[in-house]
Amino acid sequence: MIHAGELVTCAGRGGTAEEELEVVEDGALLVAKGKVVWTGTTRQLLQKNLGKAKKSIDAQGSLVTPGFVDPHTHLVYAGSREDELERKAAGESYISILAGGGGILRTVRETRASSAAALASESVGRLSQLMKNGVTTAEVKTGYGLDLAGETKMLAAIRRLGRVSPVELIPTFLGLHARPPEFRDSKEYADHVTRDILPAVAAERDRPTFSDCFCEAGVFSAAECSAYLRASRSLGFRLKIHADEFAESGGAGVAAELGCVSADHLGRSDISGARAMANQGVTAVLLPGTSLYSSIPYADARGIIAAGCRVALGTDLSPNSWVESPQFVMSLACTGMRMTPAQTLLGFTKHAAAAVARSDIGVLAEGSQADFVIHGVPGYRFIPYRVGGSYVLSVFKRGRLVYDSGES
Amino acid sequence: MIHAGELVTCAGRGGTAEEELEVVEDGALLVAKGKVVWTGTTRQLLQKNLGKAKKSIDAQGSLVTPGFVDPHTHLVYAGSREDELERKAAGESYISILAGGGGILRTVRETRASSAAALASESVGRLSQLMKNGVTTAEVKTGYGLDLAGETKMLAAIRRLGRVSPVELIPTFLGLHARPPEFRDSKEYADHVTRDILPAVAAERDRPTFSDCFCEAGVFSAAECSAYLRASRSLGFRLKIHADEFAESGGAGVAAELGCVSADHLGRSDISGARAMANQGVTAVLLPGTSLYSSIPYADARGIIAAGCRVALGTDLSPNSWVESPQFVMSLACTGMRMTPAQTLLGFTKHAAAAVARSDIGVLAEGSQADFVIHGVPGYRFIPYRVGGSYVLSVFKRGRLVYDSGES
Numbered sequence: 033m034i035h036a037g038e039l040v041t042c043a044g045r046g047g048t049a050e051e052e053l054e055v056v057e058d059g060a061l062l063v064a065k066g067k068v069v070w071t072g073t074t075r076q077l078l079q080k081n082l083g084k085a086k087k088s089i090d091a092q093g094s095l096v097t098p099g100f101v102d103p104h105t106h107l108v109y110a111g112s113r114e115d116e117l118e119r120k121a122a123g124e125s126y127i128s129i130l131a132g133g134g135g136i137l138r139t140v141r142e143t144r145a146s147s148a149a150a151l152a153s154e155s156v157g158r159l160s161q162l163m164k165n166g167v168t169t170a171e172v173k174t175g176y177g178l179d180l181a182g183e184t185k186m187l188a189a190i191r192r193l194g195r196v197s198p199v200e201l202i203p204t205f206l207g208l209h210a211r212p213p214e215f216r217d218s219k220e221y222a223d224h225v226t227r228d229i230l231p232a233v234a235a236e237r238d239r240p241t242f243s244d245c246f247c248e249a250g251v252f253s254a255a256e257c258s259a260y261l262r263a264s265r266s267l268g269f270r271l272k273i274h275a276d277e278f279a280e281s282g283g284a285g286v287a288a289e290l291g292c293v294s295a296d297h298l299g300r301s302d303i304s305g306a307r308a309m310a311n312q313g314v315t316a317v318l319l320p321g322t323s324l325y326s327s328i329p330y331a332d333a334r335g336i337i338a339a340g341c342r343v344a345l346g347t348d349l350s351p352n353s354w355v356e357s358p359q360f361v362m363s364l365a366c367t368g369m370r371m372t373p374a375q376t377l378l379g380f381t382k383h384a385a386a387a388v389a390r391s392d393i394g395v396l397a398e399g400s401q402a403d404f405v406i407h408g409v410p411g412y413r414f415i416p417y418r419v420g421g422s423y424v425l426s427v428f429k430r431g432r433l434v435y436d437s438g439e440s
Numbered sequence: 441m442i443h444a445g446e447l448v449t450c451a452g453r454g455g456t457a458e459e460e461l462e463v464v465e466d467g468a469l470l471v472a473k474g475k476v477v478w479t480g481t482t483r484q485l486l487q488k489n490l491g492k493a494k495k496s497i498d499a500q501g502s503l504v505t506p507g508f509v510d511p512h513t514h515l516v517y518a519g520s521r522e523d524e525l526e527r528k529a530a531g532e533s534y535i536s537i538l539a540g541g542g543g544i545l546r547t548v549r550e551t552r553a554s555s556a557a558a559l560a561s562e563s564v565g566r567l568s569q570l571m572k573n574g575v576t577t578a579e580v581k582t583g584y585g586l587d588l589a590g591e592t593k594m595l596a597a598i599r600r601l602g603r604v605s606p607v608e609l610i611p612t613f614l615g616l617h618a619r620p621p622e623f624r625d626s627k628e629y630a631d632h633v634t635r636d637i638l639p640a641v642a643a644e645r646d647r648p649t650f651s652d653c654f655c656e657a658g659v660f661s662a663a664e665c666s667a668y669l670r671a672s673r674s675l676g677f678r679l680k681i682h683a684d685e686f687a688e689s690g691g692a693g694v695a696a697e698l699g700c701v702s703a704d705h706l707g708r709s710d711i712s713g714a715r716a717m718a719n720q721g722v723t724a725v726l727l728p729g730t731s732l733y734s735s736i737p738y739a740d741a742r743g744i745i746a747a748g749c750r751v752a753l754g755t756d757l758s759p760n761s762w763v764e765s766p767q768f769v770m771s772l773a774c775t776g777m778r779m780t781p782a783q784t785l786l787g788f789t790k791h792a793a794a795a796v797a798r799s800d801i802g803v804l805a806e807g808s809q810a811d812f813v814i815h816g817v818p819g820y821r822f823i824p825y826r827v828g829g830s831y832v833l834s835v836f837k838r839g840r841l842v843y844d845s846g847e848s
Contacts, residue, residue, distance in 0.1 A: 114781075114821035121778040161829035321827070324775045347828075357828025360768070367732045370529040373522075413522035419729070420755075420765025421569035422830055 033085040034061040034404070035074050036096035038411045042381040043071075043397035049374035052382065055412065061096065063402040066430035071396055091406045094425060095414070097377065099168025099403030100358045101384035101394045104296050104317050104346030106173050106206075107162070108155045108189050111142035113351045117325075126326045126352065127250060127278060136176070136210040139351045143176035143186070151189035152196070158349060159197050161356035164422070164437075168403035168429045170199055171346075171388050173244060175206030180229050183207075184236065191238060198434035200403075202388050204272060205233050208245035208252045208260055222256040226263045234267040241389070242293070243269035247276070247283035254282030261290050270389055276301040278328060288312045294344070294387040298331045299323060303339055310340035315387040317344045318379070320364040325353035333369035343371070344387040345379035362416040373413045402431035408439065441493040442469040442812070443482050444504035446819045450790040451479075451805035457782035460790065463820065469504065471810040474838035479804055499814045502833060503822070505785065507576025507811030508766045509792035509802045512704050512725050512754030514581050514614075515570070516563045516597050519550035521759045525733075534734045534760065535658060535686060544584070544618040547759045551584035551594070559597035564604060566757060569764035571607050572830070572845075576811040576837045578607055579754075579796050581652060583614030588637050591615075592644065599646060606842035608811075610796050612680060613641050616653035616660045616668055630664040634671045642675040649797070650701070651677035655684070655691035662690030669698050678797055684709040686736060696720045702752070702795040706739045707731060711747055718748035723795040725752045726787070728772040733761035741777035751779070752795040753787035770824040781821045810839035816847065 039059025044052050060077040062070040062085070070077075116129055129135045143151065162170060172190050177183035187203060194201040207225045215221035233239065243264035247257040261271050270293050275283020277297035284305025287295035295301075295309055296317035309316060318331045337343055345365055347355040355361065362376035371379070385394030392401050407415065408423040427435040447467025452460050468485040470478035470493070478485075524537055537543045551559065570578060580598050585591035595611060602609040615633045623629035641647060651672035655665040669679050678701050683691020685705035692713025695703035703709075703717055704725035717724060726739045745751055753773055755763040763769065770784035779787070793802030800809050815823065816831040835843040 112822070112825070114819070114825040117774050117821065117825050118780050121774055121780050123778070158829075161831075164830070165828065324772070327775060327778070354826045355828050356826070360828035364732070366525050366529055367735060370531070370735070372526050372529050411522070413525065414520070417520070417522040417525050418762045418764070420573065420763050420768035421566075422572070423569075 033077070033087070034063065034089045034091055034096060036061065036091045037093045038095045039071065039396070040095065040097045040377065040412050041071050041396040042098050042378060043395040043400070049372060049378055052378055053374050053412065059096065061396060061404065063431045066402055066432070068396050068398060068400050068402050070398060093410065095407040095409050095411055097405050097407065097412065098381045098394050098396050099405055099427065099429065100166045100380045101388065102162060102167045102170040102347050102349070102358065102380070103294065103344050103384040103387035104319060104348050105170050106175065106348070106350035107158045107170065108151055108172055108186055108193065109139050109143050109176050109351055110146040110151060110154055111139060111351065113138060116352070120327060130210070133213070135352065137213065139176050140178050140182070140210065140212060144182050148185045148188040148192060151186065152192035155189070155193055156196060158356060159193060159199055162347070162349065163197070163199050163427060163435055164424060165357045165359060166405040166407070166424045166427055167199060167358060168427060169202065169388070169393050171202040171204055171242070173204045173206040175209030178210065178212040180232055183229060183233065187233070187236065187240060198429045200429070202242070203240035204242035204244045205240045205269070206244040207264070208257060210246070210251065218252050219256055222252060222260055226260050230263055230267060234269070241270055242272050244272040244274065246274040247281050247286060248274065249279040249281045254286050257283070258286050258290065261286065261292070265290065272296065276305070284309055287314045293389045296346070297322070298336065299328055301331070303332070303335050306336045306339035306341050314341070315344050315383060316341045317346050317387050318365065318369065319346050319348040320368050321355040321361050322348045322353045324364060324368070330369045333365065333371050337375065342383050342386055343375065343379055344383040345376060346384070359415055360419060363419045366416040373416050376416050377412050402428060404428050441485070441495065442471065442497045442499055442504060444469065444499045445501045446503045447479065447804070448503065448505045448785065448820050449479050449804040450506050450786060451803040457780060457786055460786055461782050461820065467504065469804060469812065471839045474810055474840070476804050476806060476808050476810050478806060501818065503815040503817050503819055505813050505815065505820065506789045506802050506804050507813055507835065507837065508574045508788045509796065510570060510575045510578040510755050510757070510766065510788070511702065511752050511792040511795035512727060512756050513578050514583065514756070514758035515566045515578065516559055516580055516594055516601065517547050517551050517584050517759055518554040518559060518562055519547060519759065521546060524760070528735060538618070541621070543760065545621065547584050548586050548590070548618065548620060552590050556593045556596040556600060559594065560600035560604070563597070563601055566764060567601060567605050567607055570755070570757065571605070571835060571843055572832060573765045573767060574813040574815070574832045574835055575607060575766060576835060577610065577796070577801050579610040579612055581612045581614040583617030586618065586620040588640055591637060591641065595641070595644065595648060606837045608837070610650070611648035612650035612652045613648045613677070614652040615672070616665060618654070618659065626660050627664055630660060630668055634668050638671055638675060642677070649678055650680050652680040652682065654682040655689050655694060656682065657687040657689045662694050665691070666694050666698065669694065669700070673698065680704065684713070692717055695722045701797050704754070705730070706744065707736055709739070711740070711743050714744045714747035714749050722749070723752050723791060724749045725754050725795050726773065726777065727754050727756040728776050729763040729769050730756045730761045732772060732776070738777045741773065741779050745783065750791050750794055751783065751787055752791040753784060754792070767823055768827060771827045774824040781824050784824050785820050810836060812836050
């Protein structure tokens with residue numbers, strides 16, 4: 033039994049983001065066996081006979097939200113690329129750093145040289161920072177192996193990490209992330225992945241749910257991504273796509289055509305792509321932290337929402353944009369992309385859950401997983417408003433306390 | 441005695457930001473009676489006879505920097521303005537919110553209705569978040585009283601806060617911040633402040649060091665600010681100015697003409713203003729967090745640096761931009777304003793100290809105050825690179841441990 037100052041269930045019905053949020057002042061939450069069994073007001077709760085609640089948590093004066101779902105991370109990798117910030121400050125573009133063997137390719141070299149155990153151990157601190165900032169479920173992509181051994185090693189590292197962390201991990205096989213130097217062109221590499229790596233990954237005992245690719249001018253074309261995603265689908269994967277981050281590359285169209293679960297980035301997608309995605313129920317995952325790091329324009333969040341698309345947000349935690357805070361991303365989404373605070377909270381809860389094809393997380397409703405966060409602020413509008421401090425008081429996963437700041 | 445993996449003293453000589461930083465690998469720091477008595481490498485330290493060091497701190501593998509100096513905050517206030525994010529997301533400008541009685545004027549109403557004790561107690565959490573993020577000295581402005589009683593109450597609140605927090609506070613009387621509704625025009629109010637409030641503040645026993653004003657089209661004109669600052673100077677104040685945040689308003693020119701210690705914001709100053717400031721030794725204080733919150737362009741940091749100006753950075757923590765993290769601002773400065781990591785670190789240390797007319801803080805050199813931070817990262821480039829997590833391990837003020845994350 034949890035008493036909240038302000039409870040936000042994200043399980044409301046209705047057309048506006050504010051209605052979807054369902055803000056309950058003086059709210060209460062009942063949890064049993066790791067699931068939510070009831071939500072409402074404290075007054076309603078007191079009218080019931082509840083002598084039987086084993087434990088009561090007083091979060092009056094605080095905000096309670098669903099645990100955050102981070103639907104787009106590359107948090108498992110070796111090494112770091114802190115010096116590239118300096119090169120970007122001097123005006124070099126991300127694509128030019130990549131072309132010179134930096135960027136992803138540098139992380140590929142370091143990840144290939146690392147073991148699954150070392151990768152997991154190097155990543156656990158990042159995952160722990162996400163958890164302290166309220167994340168209870170995170171999608172994690174491969175894509176720094178770029179060969180069969182490297183990619184399966186990354187999957188093993190993700191599984192290892194999932195066993196030691198209270199955060200639930202959703203693995204994604206990112207088959208087409210970059211062309212490794214041993215291949216001459218993207219088509220040749222895409223064919224190799226589709227023919228030789230994808231089936232082997234599909235045959236793994238604990239196989240990843242999603243298959244993903246990077247559709248971008250100069251990286252992989254829409255045609256290459258489309259062929260790869262079709263093959264993925266026929267092997268039973270759910271689909272994701274990195275689309276149109278730096279240039280309109282047809283990625284949003286591919287997402288709509290193939291019914292991807294999500295299309296991510298969308299910095300340069302035109303609005304017809306967003307309309308097509310909306311028609312097919314594709315969730316848009318926007319990553320404003322990355323736009324900031326790469327000094328590229330933010331996605332047109334308001335246009336994408338107006339086109340009827342469901343919009344989620346992610347940290348895109350990676351060696352390019354080492355972002356460990358949903359709050360920071362929500363703040364950027366409000367200030368840089370002019371989303372409302374309600375839209376940004378849905379972006380890291382219910383809509384983020386949709387981006388990983390889940391309906392039992394990201395909401396607090398009867399039957400949903402009891403993943404929730406107690407925040408030391410009086411209301412949800414403070415999440416994007418208050419930046420750079422740390423006011424997550426405690427984090428619960430399946431009803432169990434997994435992080436306590438010691439300040440509650 | 442502190443052993444660091446990487447020690448950054450910010451006390452180097454030389455023309456480039458990297459030389460000014462003075463990065464010492466495998467560094468060591470000797471502290472006695474709250475002051476730094478020696479810096480160098482651990483090897484040099486071992487060659488000396490140091491059986492007498494009473495206590496040794498092992499920060500090998502970690503980064504040690506001077507404590508951060510936040511040279512521009514409005515952290516003492518009552519209430520909050522979280523709903524204005526929503527209005528700004530809908531396209532309303534900050535100046536329009538202010539014109540409708542929101543913005544500063546709303547905070548003025550709430551601050552006037554509060555007591556000095558309540559103001560201090562409401563602000564202590566914000567100051568504590570700054571400290572946990574490595575701040576050991578913070579400038580704090582008045583400016584939400586806008587009458588004699590309100591302004592002196594704010595000064596009393598700042599003094600109270602300074603007594604309970606380990607963070608050293610530098611008070612600034614912000615005489616011209618906004619025109620209160622009881623005055624018809626800015627000139628009339630500026631005259632009143634200069635004639636009636638300023639001398640009373642100057643006569644206080646524990647008077648503030650600085651006097652400051654908001655020079656901006658639609659707020660206070662360059663002529664009004666100039667007259668106010670001249671009066672301030674004749675009463676013994678050092679001078680600061682909020683200049684050209686939203687529009688070129690002549691503020692940088694006033695700063696140069698009157699020899700202000702700092703000119704802050706500078707979002708729209710032209711480069712001749714920066715050159716004049718450089719000639720007069722005025723420190724530019726840039727506040728990119730505020731640009732983000734107000735959806736206005738970043739200051740031209742590279743142009744201002746190229747003009748020869750010393751550039752500091754601040755959080756501008758206020759009800760408009762509730763920013764509690766120097767790291768976040770340094771990251772924005774790198775990504776949004778394309779400053780280098782070295783320039784941003786100087787911005788919150790040596791150059792920030794210059795912006796509050798201090799040379800004994802912001803550096804780790806013989807004789808300086810022993811204010812320093814141990815960061816759980818291997819080098820200074822990680823400070824702006826890694827955003828949204830919390831990796832400050834411990835904070836020392838005058839040689840005394842004032843914050844320990846429990847993770848060192």
